[in-house]
Amino acid sequence: MELSEGRLKFIEAWGKLGSEWGINRTMAQIHALLLISPEALTTEEIMEELTISRGNANMNLRDLIGWGLVEKQHRSGERKEYFYADKDTWNIARQVAKERKKRELDPIIKLLNELSEVKGDDKDRNYKTFRSSVKDINKLAKNVNKTLETMLKAEESWFWSSIFKIFK
């Protein structure tokens, strides 16, 4: 396979994967493009490579910055902005985990705690099943939460070697 074909496949696959996980396809594609670009790119270049509009490029770049996956670079003597993606996969994974935890896990845990307080009749089967499900999911969510928190603090090498020590 040629480099140019490989690059296209990579961008396409990253976009597809993103959309399967609730991330805007274009955002994932821009990220993919930056990941395989040695130098920072301008909006213009991104628009051209992916054949997308200026508005689209601008908005998704802003989101990527919001996710902490891309940074703006300024070059003295130039008006243009350049965009650069951190290429350390461990950082990427942690950053994504961190954002999704904040946006999704934390609110769910908050709700589950509220739902744990629902009062009802202990003889009501609906109530018993509700309580039991909420309790179990809450427990799982808290375990995941704790694991994520550890991961966010951890060094990559330590994290994986720990995993493997157990899971070998």
Add this chain to the structure above:
Amino acid sequence: MELSEGRLKFIEAWGKLGSEWGINRTMAQIHALLLISPEALTTEEIMEELTISRGNANMNLRDLIGWGLVEKQHRSGERKEYFYADKDTWNIARQVAKERKKRELDPIIKLLNELSEVKGDDKDRNYKTFRSSVKDINKLAKNVNKTLETMLKAEESWFWSSIFKIFK
């Protein structure tokens, strides 16, 4: 909070969470409803609780069965089908992990292996960056894969106690 309100909030939240993770909102809501229902429900009951059409209910129930999260039950002397959800969160988590691994992780690993074979000029910076990113993502994907495989085989208690032994 009353039980009826809690049930609605739970269904709503589960649906939202699903859609944020690329799972059809209605499918997640049906799952939520079954999770808090002590008895198996009929299509009719699900349609009514969630105010959705017969076609919608039928298709999403079929998908839930495909994900291994819901089972059909037959009752002798009755023509109707009943639907029941396993309420063990560990089973649910493993089942979801298993399906997503099969549907998404496995294909991505296959592609990454192909992309590792891309040939190019070692002096070309684009090529070097491409190779390096593909290699790193591949490594991460394989680590995730291995961890998932272990998780799929593991017992819940063993899994979490292992995690916590390390992450305490």
Add this chain to the structure above:
DNA sequence: TTTAACTTTCAGTAATTTTTGAACTTTTGA
């Protein structure tokens, strides 16, 4: 074998999400 209860399918419609593009704003150098 008929019939009624129930399930499945799918073309058309609706809802949601994403993208465009042009107007508007900001920045900078002359």
Add this chain to the structure above:
DNA sequence: TCAAAAGTTCAAAAATTACTGAAAGTTAAA
């Protein structure tokens, strides 16, 4: 201070995804 170059915004259009409802298909009791 002005104008060119770049960045931002957002209403409307396009694309995608989900839902409906009615017709077709299936099953089992009578």
